[in-house]
Amino acid sequence: MGFETVVRPVVFPNIRPAPARALRIEDAPDKGIAVITGGSNSLVDLPYSEQHSWSQSRMVEVVRKFDKARIYYTRPDGTLDKNEYWEFEVLRSIQFLENGQTAWGQQYAPMQNLENVEVINRGLTRRNGQ
Amino acid sequence: MPAGEPYFAWVDASETAFGPEHMRWDESVFSFTCEQSEGDPASLTAVVRRPRNVSGNPIGLLGPGRKIWCWFAIDCGTALFKFRGRLVGVPTSIFEELVTLEFIARPFDVVAQKQALAETLKVLPFYDELVIDPEQRDDPEVVLEGYSKIWHYDRETHVLTVSDEIVGEDGLVEFDGASEGGKVLYDGLDLTLTSGPLARVDLSAEFNWTQQAYGTVDLTKYLTSNWPKFVQAHTTASGVITSFTLDAGSWPKAGAGLGDGWSVGDSSAWDLFGNETVTTSDSADLTVKWWDGATTNVKSSYSKTEMRMQPPGSLMYQGIVTDNTSKTTYAKDELGTYPASFSSSYTIVKSVLPCHHLAVTLQAAYTAERPCTELVSISLTADVQHILTAPEDGEALRLDGIKSVNLSEAIDGTPPIGDPRRRSYIATERGNQSIEHLISLARTHLLKRSRVVEISFAPKLERMPEITLRKNAFLIEPRIGEATGKIIGYTLALDGSDGRINCEVRIGCAIGRAGSQIAAGGEPTYCTEDYTGADYQQFTGRIVLFDSSVGYAPPNADPDDDGVNFMVPMRAEDVIDQPLVVENPAADQYDAAFHGSYTGGFQGFTVWLDEVFFGADYATKMLAARSQDASNALKLVETKATFKLKSMTREFATPYDIQVTDVKIPTGYNLEAV
Numbered sequence: 177m178g179f180e181t182v183v184r185p186v187v188f189p190n191i192r193p194a195p196a197r198a199l200r201i202e203d204a205p206d207k208g209i210a211v212i213t214g215g216s217n218s219l220v221d222l223p224y225s226e227q228h229s230w231s232q233s234r235m236v237e238v239v240r241k242f243d244k245a246r247i248y249y250t251r252p253d254g255t256l257d258k259n260e261y262w263e264f265e266v267l268r269s270i271q272f273l274e275n276g277q278t279a280w281g282q283q284y285a286p287m288q289n290l291e292n293v294e295v296i297n298r299g300l301t302r303r304n305g306q
Numbered sequence: 307m308p309a310g311e312p313y314f315a316w317v318d319a320s321e322t323a324f325g326p327e328h329m330r331w332d333e334s335v336f337s338f339t340c341e342q343s344e345g346d347p348a349s350l351t352a353v354v355r356r357p358r359n360v361s362g363n364p365i366g367l368l369g370p371g372r373k374i375w376c377w378f379a380i381d382c383g384t385a386l387f388k389f390r391g392r393l394v395g396v397p398t399s400i401f402e403e404l405v406t407l408e409f410i411a412r413p414f415d416v417v418a419q420k421q422a423l424a425e426t427l428k429v430l431p432f433y434d435e436l437v438i439d440p441e442q443r444d445d446p447e448v449v450l451e452g453y454s455k456i457w458h459y460d461r462e463t464h465v466l467t468v469s470d471e472i473v474g475e476d477g478l479v480e481f482d483g484a485s486e487g488g489k490v491l492y493d494g495l496d497l498t499l500t501s502g503p504l505a506r507v508d509l510s511a512e513f514n515w516t517q518q519a520y521g522t523v524d525l526t527k528y529l530t531s532n533w534p535k536f537v538q539a540h541t542t543a544s545g546v547i548t549s550f551t552l553d554a555g556s557w558p559k560a561g562a563g564l565g566d567g568w569s570v571g572d573s574s575a576w577d578l579f580g581n582e583t584v585t586t587s588d589s590a591d592l593t594v595k596w597w598d599g600a601t602t603n604v605k606s607s608y609s610k611t612e613m614r615m616q617p618p619g620s621l622m623y624q625g626i627v628t629d630n631t632s633k634t635t636y637a638k639d640e641l642g643t644y645p646a647s648f649s650s651s652y653t654i655v656k657s658v659l660p661c662h663h664l665a666v667t668l669q670a671a672y673t674a675e676r677p678c679t680e681l682v683s684i685s686l687t688a689d690v691q692h693i694l695t696a697p698e699d700g701e702a703l704r705l706d707g708i709k710s711v712n713l714s715e716a717i718d719g720t721p722p723i724g725d726p727r728r729r730s731y732i733a734t735e736r737g738n739q740s741i742e743h744l745i746s747l748a749r750t751h752l753l754k755r756s757r758v759v760e761i762s763f764a765p766k767l768e769r770m771p772e773i774t775l776r777k778n779a780f781l782i783e784p785r786i787g788e789a790t791g792k793i794i795g796y797t798l799a800l801d802g803s804d805g806r807i808n809c810e811v812r813i814g815c816a817i818g819r820a821g822s823q824i825a826a827g828g829e830p831t832y833c834t835e836d837y838t839g840a841d842y843q844q845f846t847g848r849i850v851l852f853d854s855s856v857g858y859a860p861p862n863a864d865p866d867d868d869g870v871n872f873m874v875p876m877r878a879e880d881v882i883d884q885p886l887v888v889e890n891p892a893a894d895q896y897d898a899a900f901h902g903s904y905t906g907g908f909q910g911f912t913v914w915l916d917e918v919f920f921g922a923d924y925a926t927k928m929l930a931a932r933s934q935d936a937s938n939a940l941k942l943v944e945t946k947a948t949f950k951l952k953s954m955t956r957e958f959a960t961p962y963d964i965q966v967t968d969v970k971i972p973t974g975y976n977l978e979a980v
Contacts, residue, residue, distance in 0.1 A: 193710060205950075212558060213946040219659055220659075221656075225651070226606070229605045231603045232645075
């Protein structure tokens with residue numbers, strides 16, 4: 177390089193478009209980051225349960241209704257011997273006590289007279305313990 | 307009519323054509339000077355006898371109704387030297403016997419003529435509106451910036467034209483020194499050197515545009531294929547991402563920001579398994595009534611809750627028994643005490659930390675507004691003779707501050723850059739025209755400053771009608787040798803005191819070394835030129851001629867940007883600036899939740915809590931504590947995915963150093979031969 181003269185002419189200095197902006201060339205590495213996050217989670221409880229139970233009730237006889245009947249002895253020839261007999265009670269119904277409450281239980285049909293069976297008394301009652 | 311006879315006629319403005327009727331003497335011309343210099347209209351200074359009427363009284367030159375236009379002519383023997391002008395200013399010495407009148411050959415409509423002429427000169431590459439402020443584009447003076455031309459006013463017709471400063475358009479006036487008319491007078495010859503030639507012009511220019519584009523890029527495959535695999539899940543489906551925290555609801559929604567100029571265009575997220583649970587239950591009830599009236603009732607039931615589809619890789623927690631009780635009650639009656647009832651209950655709670663398996667899509671939408679600049683520098687050197695002993699001492703001119711308008715903003719409906727998505731302007735065909743304009747700017751300075759030698763000489767009067775400032779003159783004179791130059795001025799004068807007519811012509815001679823540049827085809831970078839033509843591909847070593855005086859190598863597009871090409875469909879790989887990084891992927895979360903737990907008997911606890919493990923309802927508390935502990939643990943290891951897309955607002959600047967040839971300049975005068 178010699179004694180070069182650099183000159184700056186005044187050549188239409190005002191005819192150029194105005195500068196757009198000051199340049200910012202470098203990108204900021206920490207800017208413009210896309211972030212995908214969020215959400216949540218929690219335990220999902222999976223319970224298993226089972227229940228078993230049983231209960232029972234026991235009834236106490238209070239009063240019973242019954243009929244009294246006789247069964248006569250039948251001789252080998254088929255005739256009856258009315259001097260020889262057995263007497264027994266035929267249950268008609270029982271009143272129970274359950275949890276302090278009394279209730280009549282099953283009602284049974286009265287026994288019918290037969291050739292060798294004679295109902296001698298019907299509708300008898302007897303309290304428990306008598 | 308004898309040679310040297312001057313004529314002066316006052317005329318109306320409408321008398322624009324000279325005719326015999328104008329060869330009269332409306333005034334007695336005592337002396338005159340008619341001259342014209344380059345760029346100026348011709349002028350006439352006439353000293354005339356003071357006008358008087360028939361009574362001998364002076365006539366007011368400025369009186370109303372007087373004509374102000376004149377036709378002036380002088381007989382040069384071979385032809386008339388004519389001048390038409392308009393009286394300007396106040397005549398001087400109006401009270402003296404001789405008054406001086408000033409006329410100028412400047413048209414009334416000079417502004418309109420300039421404007422109209424300038425419009426015809428707005429031609430690329432000499433005029434490039436892109437580097438002209440829109441407010442200045444109607445200024446006719448600006449148009450000549452790229453031309454080595456100057457305004458020329460015809461002294462007779464007043465027609466405004468432009469004339470090149472090196473080569474005149476109307477031919478050559480020869481003074482060969484041999485013929486009678488080709489000789490010049492001995493006196494009046496002069497040669498001067500103006501300032502030294504301009505050796506070089508360093509020019510820099512900025513071309514600005516806003517790279518504009520919009521569209522979408524599908525990031526789905528990139529995200530899912532680069533998402534860390536969760537090996538514990540074994541069968542993670544393709545295109546599915548896993549996390550213990552990131553769920554479908556937190557996947558970016560349409561419109562959400564994704565970076566500079568980026569947002570979510572469209573997206574979807576679907577949890578393949580979900581957290582849905584189903585509960586099944588059953589029960590049985592049996593009552594037995596005994597023959598004696600007693601009853602026995604037996605009941606049994608269960609309830610079971612399960613996940614409808616348990617996600618693979620989910621973290622299973624052991625069961626905690628929250629209830630395991632049984633009870634027997636007894637009753638007493640007249641018969642004694644007996645067991646009246648029995649019940650048992652058992653509840654165990656297992657827990658699952660479900661892994662989210664998300665089938666996702668993500669379309670990233672971009673709106674690019676990226677300011678781009680191409681910094682073009684050109685250093686143009688003139689091939690001129692040096693007038694200094696060291697050629698390096700020549701003068702260099704720096705032209706900077708040349709800036710373009712925004713090339714992506716439409717002018718007359720079309721943006722100069724064509725497609726605003728472009729990465730480069732200067733490498734386009736239009737960009738090359740801008741380069742040529744810059745070359746024309748620099749070349750204009752070099753040409754104008756190459757006219758270093760100015761020669762003035764005195765031709766004979768008979769040659770003066772030929773002289774105009776649109777011609778060149780060729781001169782042979784023993785003292786200076788040969789010279790060819792543009793006529794830059796002339797003077798034709800009559801001195802009334804001695805009656806001599808003085809003629810002078812001045813020429814400006816360029817001191818180039820002549821010659822011409824040669825175009826070079828260069829090497830195609832893609833295929834043979836005859837296959838696609840010269841305009842399809844890029845070349846190396848190619849020289850395109852601006853004209854025969856200078857050529858340049860059209861630059862290949864080499865944008866110093868981030869590589870994003872909006873002109874073609876873009877893939878995710880094209881726009882990823884920083885790759886996907888997933889903090890705390892599912893595998894890490896699994897480890898943190900599983901191995902980080904306190905395993906001393908109760909999986910799921912990271913700390914031992916006395917108030918949990920001891921005390922009433924400890925199992926229920928354990929269950930609640932385990933749930934809380936899992937939530938807390940996940941908060942510490944939330945999945946966070948980050949990536950960066952290339953900025954759609956970033957600015958770029960690319961330098962281009964345009965290679966040019968020397969500027970060949972005509973040899974008007976050979977200083978080296980003197």
